[in-house]
Amino acid sequence: MATSEHSANGLDEGDYMRLLMHNEPALRAFARSLLPDWHTVDEVIQEASVTLWQKFDQLREEEGFLPWAKVVVRFKCLSAIGKMQRDRHVFSEGVLELLADEAESIDALEQAAAMKALRSCLAKFSQPHQELLLAPYSGDGQVRTLAERAGKSANALYKLLGRLREKLSTCVQSEYQAEANG
């Protein structure tokens, strides 16, 4: 059984847990901007969290956790894409690098503000529309199930979902701006 040891940076595994949990949503969002599906995002985050733990003593101070972790996640994402089959719909290498640069610049505060805006915007939608917006994450085929229930074609529901997401996105942008300016 391993025992608790403090590393050179004075941070222990309790600190690691706290930092990882605190920054995990931001890391997941970061990986999502580079990877084509959630399954791969989950795999990459799992792998990265092991690497981060192994290299935790290289972190000099806890303020640097998120940018440091993003470097590791970025590397893992690009490596995961490299292993993907060619028929997968992924972006070109150049675009991935540009997206990674952009996504690296988002800090934890911005991430939290965006999440707050999202919650508030989502609440403005009707219950069935909220359900549809969340359906893609509630299991394979959930959108199709909703379509069957509503007596509509899946295609029609995907179109509606696209429109709802755009509407949601407009709302999040304006709430986020209001928050940033206020």
Next chain:
Amino acid sequence: MDWSPEQLIQRYLIGEADAAEVARLDALLAGDAELRKRFVAEAGTDAGLREIALERVAGGGSSTGKIVAPVFRSVAWVSAAAAVVMLGLLIWTQASQPRVIASIASAENAAWESSLPTEPGSDLTPGYLTLTSGIATIRFRSGAEITLEAPAKLVLETPMRSQLISGAAVVDVPESAIGFTLVTPDGYAVDYGTRFSVNVDDASRRSDFEVLSGEISVHHPGSDQEVYLTGRQSTSLTQAGLEKWDGMLPEEQLERSGAQLRIGTRGRSTSIIRNDEREEFLHEDFLMAKQSRNTAGHDRRALLGFDISKVDWSAVGGARVRLNLIPCGLGFRAHLPKVNRFAIYGIRGDIANEWQLGSTWAAAPKPEDGVLLGRFEVPRSVMTGTFGIASTELLDFLKTSTGNAVTLLLVRETPELEGRGLVHAFASDTHPEASGPLLELSPIDQKD
């Protein structure tokens, strides 16, 4: 169809974009910094929506980190790297854990300092309780009860685990909560269905345990010492180790005392994974079981080795395998059937001795190599507790095994409904919190 850049982004993120659309979006993103900014923001919204979706599936609250963080910080020796890391992923699975782990069963003149509710009958979530005067009984959802005597400080962690920082308590553990762990400053006690008292002196960091009836084991991780106690025996745990105890009874001698004989795996247990990527996906603290829809690389099984060479089978009337279910943080419970069925196979002969701790999938024993000894079921809503089998098949298998050792193979028979389903995990001997697998043999007159 001619989609706008915004529409292309949404189609990409919901997985509806075809190859031509992805190529089009790629070209647009390459030349437009403003669009890249939008894309990254939309990916963030996508991540946020998923987080909210998972919260709602779980029916839980909105913030999960708050629940688990204090628990981990308080467990000083949770440091096995991957275990910690996997637990970090609880962000997703923890959302669906029932938050209530205990309630206040009764209180006599109790005065509390706590952020938790302290009225009798109140439901308790993980957190700290300080009893400043009086007596109070906390009943855990597992069935375990702790009666605290003031002044005392207790940390509620899970239905199967609590931490006594200071003060005196009496712990009652029924059958349903066997394996309940009480942590004290320098070690912990695992309760095998019993009543014991414990007194933690804050200043000297000394914990005194006394068994009133039944059996407990007390562990000092710092020195790897452990001691098994039965009726009226006691031990003192300090920073230096297990200092003194009266009539310490080594495990093997329990046989002679007429009580149950408990045989552990003594480190001989391991998980195997179909893709053999042991480093990434297995951990020594967990005995994992997973069955995907179509034999995929992440299927996992566990092997448990027991040395039965010292058993006098003529005196044994019953046998049981006991496993402690613990969360390892991998996968979604919503992707499993409501009830998950596990099978335990018995393997004997050369093959029971030959497998290695780091075994590959191909080299490890398979169900076809053994006999089915029994099945048990775990509802997907349950994340902790004692499970296992007690069957005549198990007893017959053990009694008719001629070698020194037998191997049990644990498999989950029910597949997940969708990818990334929960990986079930049971504690191994090295698990810092829960106790490892046990083979329990009861005397003929106590057959259950």
